[in-house]
Amino acid sequence: MDTLDAIDMKILQALQEDARLNTKEIAHRIGLSVTPTYERLKKIERTGVIKNYVTLLDGEKIGKTLTVFCSVTLQLHSQRLIKQFETAIKKMEEVMECYHLAGTYDYMLKIVVDDMRSYQFFLTNKLAAVENIAQVHSSFVMTPVKQTTAFQLKLPS
Known part of the structure; x- marks a missing residue:
C-alpha cells in the first residue's frame, strides 16, 4: 500500500x-x-491495515474473572517442537494472546478463565499435556490498570 x-x-x-x-x-x-x-x-x-472488526466484551460481566500471564520455557528449541507448541496453543480457547519472546522465557501467554479452579483445570489438563514444556510461571492479575486495543497514530503534518 x-x-x-x-x-x-x-x-x-x-x-x-x-x-x-x-x-x-x-x-x-x-x-x-x-x-x-x-x-x-x-x-x-x-491492504490489511485493518485486520478485523470486533466487539470488546467486559470479562467480569460474562464471568471471566481471572486473567493470568503465564511465562513458558521450552525444554528444546527445534523448529518442529516450536511449531508443535504454537499449534497446540492456538487451539486453546483460554489463551487470548501468545507471544514468542527473546529473553528469560520463550513464550508469554495471556489466559482468561472463570476462576482459579478453571485455571487449575487448564494448567493440569491442557497446558501440561503439551510436549516439551520445561517451566511454567503464572502471574495473576489483581487489578487491570490500563487496557487498550488502540494504537497511537501519528498524524502526518
Missing part, C-alpha cells in the same frame, strides 16, 4: 474509537464526503 496520509490516519483513529461507525459518520468526523471516505476505507481494508 502507498503510505497512509493524514486522512487515512483520521479514518483509522475514528474506527479505533468506535468500530460501529458507518461510512457517513466517518466522513462527517473527518470532514470528507461519503464516496471518497468509502473508497479510502475499502483501500485500507484491502
Whole structure:
C-alpha cells in the first residue's frame, strides 16, 4: 500500500474509537464526503491495515474473572517442537494472546478463565499435556490498570 496520509490516519483513529461507525459518520468526523471516505476505507481494508472488526466484551460481566500471564520455557528449541507448541496453543480457547519472546522465557501467554479452579483445570489438563514444556510461571492479575486495543497514530503534518 502507498503510505497512509493524514486522512487515512483520521479514518483509522475514528474506527479505533468506535468500530460501529458507518461510512457517513466517518466522513462527517473527518470532514470528507461519503464516496471518497468509502473508497479510502475499502483501500485500507484491502491492504490489511485493518485486520478485523470486533466487539470488546467486559470479562467480569460474562464471568471471566481471572486473567493470568503465564511465562513458558521450552525444554528444546527445534523448529518442529516450536511449531508443535504454537499449534497446540492456538487451539486453546483460554489463551487470548501468545507471544514468542527473546529473553528469560520463550513464550508469554495471556489466559482468561472463570476462576482459579478453571485455571487449575487448564494448567493440569491442557497446558501440561503439551510436549516439551520445561517451566511454567503464572502471574495473576489483581487489578487491570490500563487496557487498550488502540494504537497511537501519528498524524502526518
